[in-house]
Every structure is written in C-alpha cells, then in structure tokens.
Amino acid sequence: MVATQETVERIAEATGRYKYGFITDIDSDKAPKGLNEDIVRFISAKKDEPDWLLEWRLKAYRHWLTMREPSWAKLGYPPIDYQDAYYYAAPKSPEDAPKSLDEVDPELLRTYEKLGIPLREQEMLAGVAVDAVFDSVSVATTYKKKLEDMGVIFCPISEAVQRYPELVQRYLGSVVPYSDNFFATLNSAVFTDGSFVYVPKGLRCPMELSTYFRINERNTGQFERTLIIADEGSYVSYLEGCTAPQRDENQLHAAVVELVTMDDAEIKYSTVQNWYPGDENGKGGIYNFVTKRGACRGRDSKIMWTQVETGSAITWKYPSCILQGDNSVGEFYSVAITNNAQQADTGTKMIHIGKNTRSRVISKGIAAGRADQTYRGLVRMMPKAEGARNYTQCDSLLIGDRCGAHTVPYIETRNPTAQVEHEATTSRISDDQLFYCLQRGIPQEDAVTLIVNGFCKEVLQTLPMEFAVEAQKLVGVSLEGSVG
Amino acid sequence: MALLEITDLHAALEDGGKPILKGVSLTIRPGEVHAVMGPNGAGKSTLSNVIAGRPGFVVTGGSVTYDGQDLLALDADARARAGVFLAFQYPVEIPGVATATFLKTAINARRKAAGEPEIEALEFLKRMKANAKALGVVEDMLKRPVNVGFSGGEKKRAEVLQMAMLEPRLCLLDETDSGLDIDALRVVADGVNALRGPDRGMLVITHYQRLLDYIVPDVVHVLVDGRIVKSGDKALALDLEAHGYAQFAGAAA
Ligand SMILES: Nc1ncnc2c1ncn2[C@@H]1O[C@H](COP(=O)(O)OP(=O)(O)OP(=O)(O)O)[C@@H](O)[C@H]1O
Numbered sequence A: 001m002v003a004t005q006e007t008v009e010r011i012a013e014a015t016g017r018y019k020y021g022f023i024t025d026i027d028s029d030k031a032p033k034g035l036n037e038d039i040v041r042f043i044s045a046k047k048d049e050p051d052w053l054l055e056w057r058l059k060a061y062r063h064w065l066t067m068r069e070p071s072w073a074k075l076g077y078p079p080i081d082y083q084d085a086y087y088y089a090a091p092k093s094p095e096d097a098p099k100s101l102d103e104v105d106p107e108l109l110r111t112y113e114k115l116g117i118p119l120r121e122q123e124m125l126a127g128v129a130v131d132a133v134f135d136s137v138s139v140a141t142t143y144k145k146k147l148e149d150m151g152v153i154f155c156p157i158s159e160a161v162q163r164y165p166e167l168v169q170r171y172l173g174s175v176v177p178y179s180d181n182f183f184a185t186l187n188s189a190v191f192t193d194g195s196f197v198y199v200p201k202g203l204r205c206p207m208e209l210s211t212y213f214r215i216n217e218r219n220t221g222q223f224e225r226t227l228i229i230a231d232e233g234s235y236v237s238y239l240e241g242c243t244a245p246q247r248d249e250n251q252l253h254a255a256v257v258e259l260v261t262m263d264d265a266e267i268k269y270s271t272v273q274n275w276y277p278g279d280e281n282g283k284g285g286i287y288n289f290v291t292k293r294g295a296c297r298g299r300d301s302k303i304m305w306t307q308v309e310t311g312s313a314i315t316w317k318y319p320s321c322i323l324q325g326d327n328s329v330g331e332f333y334s335v336a337i338t339n340n341a342q343q344a345d346t347g348t349k350m351i352h353i354g355k356n357t358r359s360r361v362i363s364k365g366i367a368a369g370r371a372d373q374t375y376r377g378l379v380r381m382m383p384k385a386e387g388a389r390n391y392t393q394c395d396s397l398l399i400g401d402r403c404g405a406h407t408v409p410y411i412e413t414r415n416p417t418a419q420v421e422h423e424a425t426t427s428r429i430s431d432d433q434l435f436y437c438l439q440r441g442i443p444q445e446d447a448v449t450l451i452v453n454g455f456c457k458e459v460l461q462t463l464p465m466e467f468a469v470e471a472q473k474l475v476g477v478s479l480e481g482s483v484g
Numbered sequence B: 001m002a003l004l005e006i007t008d009l010h011a012a013l014e015d016g017g018k019p020i021l022k023g024v025s026l027t028i029r030p031g032e033v034h035a036v037m038g039p040n041g042a043g044k045s046t047l048s049n050v051i052a053g054r055p056g057f058v059v060t061g062g063s064v065t066y067d068g069q070d071l072l073a074l075d076a077d078a079r080a081r082a083g084v085f086l087a088f089q090y091p092v093e094i095p096g097v098a099t100a101t102f103l104k105t106a107i108n109a110r111r112k113a114a115g116e117p118e119i120e121a122l123e124f125l126k127r128m129k130a131n132a133k134a135l136g137v138v139e140d141m142l143k144r145p146v147n148v149g150f151s152g153g154e155k156k157r158a159e160v161l162q163m164a165m166l167e168p169r170l171c172l173l174d175e176t177d178s179g180l181d182i183d184a185l186r187v188v189a190d191g192v193n194a195l196r197g198p199d200r201g202m203l204v205i206t207h208y209q210r211l212l213d214y215i216v217p218d219v220v221h222v223l224v225d226g227r228i229v230k231s232g233d234k235a236l237a238l239d240l241e242a243h244g245y246a247q248f249a250g251a252a253a
C-alpha cells in the first residue's frame, strides 16, 4: 500500500526546489482582466452553475465591494491592484474534460513529468488518489471510481455542484460565510475550482486523498475552494501540496477551505505549501491569503490541521477549529519557514463552544535571512465551554541576526472552568551544535537542515509518510544559503 | 610519513586575541597513541579544537599537517571527512535528531564526498548494533535525540560509539574518561583499544593516569600554559600522578 520509494523521492525532488522555470503554454481561454459583476457571471456561466450559486457569488461580490483589505497582520507589501488580474483561465476545451488520463493534454502530462509526478506514476502511488488542479479547472481525477464504490465522493467542486448540488448548497459557506473576511469574500465571488469530499457515515477512508496544486497561468489569481464533509463516525486524511514555476509577477492566491465533522468523525488535513517565494528580494513571489476553517459540529469529533509552510512571499493563514460538539478536539501543528525576504503571519484560532472541548497547538517557526515571521493565535473559551482545555506551544528558531520572530497570542476566557496554557520559546542554532555536526563530517547546509528538522520533528511526524519525506527535504531546500 | 605533524603551533582566541597555544610541536605516526596531560586551562581542549577546526580560534603561527596535507586549509567538515574525529569533552545536544539518524547522516556525508553510494540500511543497523553492544550502549539510546538527557557517562560512551562507526584515522579524545564509572572506564577503554591499529593515530587528553593503564600510550606530553614542557613514555604519567604540575611552574613562565 506504500508508494514506491522511487516515486516518493521523485515527488520530493520535484517539489523540493525551483529549478524548473518552465511555463506550460496550453492556450487558456480567459475572462478579460479585472473584476466586476460580469466577470462573476462569466465564471458562473462557464461552469454552468445553478442560479443559487450565481446569486451567492454575486452577494459575495457586492459585499466585497464594501470591504477593505485587512492591515492588522505584520506584513508589508505593495498595494494589490485587483483590477489588474485575470479571474478565470481554463485549459483548452474545458467542456470536454478528459474521461481518463489518456485524454489529458500531453502538454499537461509533460508538465507533471517535469514536476516529477506524471499521472501514470500517480496511479502507482498506492492508496493515494489525486485530484490534480491545473490552473483553475480540474483536468484529471484518479481513483474516483474506487472511492465512489465505497461511497466516498472526491471530485472537483465544480463537478460536485452539478452532481451533488444539495450537499454543496447545504455546506458551502457554512463554515466560512461569504461575508467572512476580505479574501474569503473575494474567493466566494470568483472561486474557480477546488476539491469536494464527502465521506459517508461510519466509513474510515483507507486512502489518503491528495491534491497537487499548481499555478500555471500568468497573472491568474488562484481562488481554490475546498469543502470536506466527514459524516458521523467517518475518518478521512486529506493532503494538499503545491508547487509553482518561476515567474516575475506577484500572484494573488486566496483559497478557502471548509471542513465539517459530524458526531465521532475525524478529518486530518495536511498541507505542504511551497508556492514560489520570489527571488532573494521577494520579487515575483506568491501572495498567499488563505482562509481555512473547520467546524467540529458533532460531539467527540476531531479536526487536525498540519501545515508545513515554506513557500510564498507573503503568507496570511490561520487554519482554525470551531469546537461546537461536546468533547470535540481541534489540533494545529505548524512548521513555518521564512528565508530571504519572505514574510509570514500565520497561526490558528481555536474557538471552544462545547463542553470539554480540547485543543492543542504546536507551532514551530523558523526565520532566516531578512525574513519576518509572526505567530498569531487566538484561543477563545465561550461561556458554555465547561471544562475546556487548550495547550499552546510556540517555538521560534532564528538563523542569523537579520530575521525576526514574533508571537502574538490572544486568549479570551468566558468560562471559569476552562484552562488555557501557553508556552513560547525563541532560540538560535548554536555554534556548538553546528560545529558538532561539522566535526562529524556533515556539511554546513546539511547540518542546518538536520538541526531544523529536529526542531520541527513534533510537527513533521504528524504528517503521512510520503509527505514527511517531502517535507523534510523542503526544510533543507528552503533554508539554502541561510548560514555562512 | 607522519599521520599528524604539529609544528610550533600558535593559536589565540578570535575574540580578544588572547594567546592560548604558544608553540606546540608534536608528531603522531600511524599506529601511535599520544597522551596529553596538563593542568586545567593549559590549552589541551584548545589544541584538539584547533586541530578539528572549531571556529573561535585563530592560528597565529606554525602548521598542522595531516597525512601530508595542510590540515588548516580545510574546513572543519572536510577535516572530519578526511578522517579527523574529535570526541568532545562536552558533547552537544541536538534536540529532535535521533542518534541513529545523526550517525547515518554523518556516514553518508563521508560516502557522498568519496563518491560512494549511501550505506545500506541493513548494513548500518548491523554495524551500529554490534558497536553499541561492545560499548554497552543500550539500543534505546540510539533512538533518542543526540545527547539529549544522556547522563555524563552515556554521553562519553556515545562519543566513542560514533568514533567506532565513523572509523577515523586520527582520533582526538578530550577527557573521554571523565564522568565514567570504573566499569564504564574499562568498557570504553576496551572500545578505544579495539580501534587501535597500524593506520590509526590517537591523541588522548586526560587528567588521570588510570586511563593510561587501560589505553597504554606510546608517548605522554605535558602541556602547561600553551606549551609542551615535557614528553616521555608512560612512566611520565605516573610521575605526574605522584608529583603534580608544580615542577613545571618555572618552565611555563
Ligand atoms: N571560547 C573561549 N572563550 C574564552 N576563553 C576560552 C575559550 N576557549 C578557551 N578559553 C580559555 O583558554 C584557556 C585554555 O582552555 P582549554 O579549554 O583549552 O583548557 P584545558 O587544558 O582543556 O582545560 P581543562 O583541563 O579544564 O579542560 C583557558 O584559559 C580558557 O578559559
């Protein structure tokens, strides 16, 4: 059931560094530049959406016009011209989406090959189903059949809108409402595709569901929308990873992910985020404004976020858990690495509503170069959260003396029986540790990788095997040139 | 040819420039074990650190030749890969990195530099288990992070285990006996003796002649205030034990 080592290594290799500066020239049919109601209608029409969805998009768009881009994060970047981007691009002929891999555009297959994840090989990644998002339209989905036989729905959300409209309508926006925040609202108006997962009652999904994202169109904003529902007593592990080709323009990425767990259900959501970070000065890197939120609706349900954030010029991301069901559990494990001019403001929100809800936050931040990094975490104990508990541990590691790490915890307790524990440390890689490694013959960069991987171990070991291999390699690559 | 030839070596602290080594010369031929003794603060660790290339010191004069090449021209990691191993007086903790992983990384770094393929997982395991057993290191320790929570004695054993695994040509042992109980001293000394061989040289720093009962040196040097004030055979260690370092007070001045 385990992917061949070779394949795993190839994926790790491919996602590990931006040696590929290629851009696939599949003709896109694009909406014109800019954003207005017509564009929203165009996107909706392109996808042949039902009226309720168009209305929802339009509501979001109109609301967005009244909003301001948030400025509270510790991030600095030039103003984004939202009228200077494209909001829709699809590979040629999205109407006749391929039925099998054989029908996939060979150019696209070659792109995957350059990335090291040719689709044919993916089939051999036993236990991993891949819903590949290329530009904005999902063009290939594997293992769908097998999953369908078990009653698991795993498909592009655009397809789910057509095939399971009642499910989508019931849950879309139920965790992240269209009016939630500037970027989520923008996403609600213009999202193009993403994944939809429904796991039926009582099923432990035996396969890891995995999506490899890739931005491939110049000046195309990426607005993925993912919705995962785990029905009573079910379990699913979902992996999200991404890599992008080298490019000059800054790219806006505003994804929304919504998770819902019913009674006794569990979702494990793992991300390796490796968007292009830009050059040494951050030029050309991705702006990553992501809203990820899970609702533990049912009692004894659990949502676990694991993220390894190594890419992007700007990261704005707070995967959160709303612990509604009694005894529900939220966990957040994060490694964030910023090097050169990268900036990250990331963390989590744990909202305890039900009784005896528990949350655990383990955040490992590594800053190198001139990079800046902020952990921003909210723990809120609502009045009914009898006996709720939170444990937060926030460790920062600095490499060099030009970088910064900041910890901003917000703790709000409105129930006297709730307990909140917060620990934070900041350290540096010591010269003694480095010399100890060097003295054993380990070259400097490998030594840094080893020490940093050790620092992050608690988080990395929560990742599924294949991802852990990839993530460890990423850690090293992300820190290249940070010492010496 | 000498394995290690140190000629009139002068070294100072990078920070502030305080001279520590003030003209050290010694030659270790393949197969030889040299012991270095001397009072606290004499510069014994500094000598081993400078040979190993630790940052924080500047060589202000003299030379160090290893196997015919200028050792001082190499970076610390290159020196290690060339076969120089330092068993630290104070081994360093590396949280989260399993000892076994650390060792494997070190072995593969050498192999990579030599253009060899990575060590087979099975071979590595076999060798590690054999060495651990010989040195009385429980296998559980190999899964624990490098030196984290190890007792003083366990750290020293782990250093010798690393040395055995990495098969260096020049072993620098800095007070590897301190912190060891009497039984452990014997086990570790046996481990070190097992590594003695016609191609390998050792520089053993110690305060106690007891160690030299087990690891019998070919030459004993007395280092006082940055200079070797006397060299001799094993009898010199016994003499030091009986009379201390006061006799060299004049020589060091
Ligand atoms: N990094 C350093 N910073 C400041 N002083 C140092 C440093 N390293 C060595 N020294 C000084 O250099 C001198 C020699 O130190 P060294 O550690 O080499 O002595 P030693 O002979 O190994 O002593 P011991 O027997 O106590 O281990 C001492 O005075 C010590 O304080």
Ligand SMILES: [Mg+2]
Pocket: B044, B045, B046, B089, B174, B175
């Ligand atoms: Mg010393």
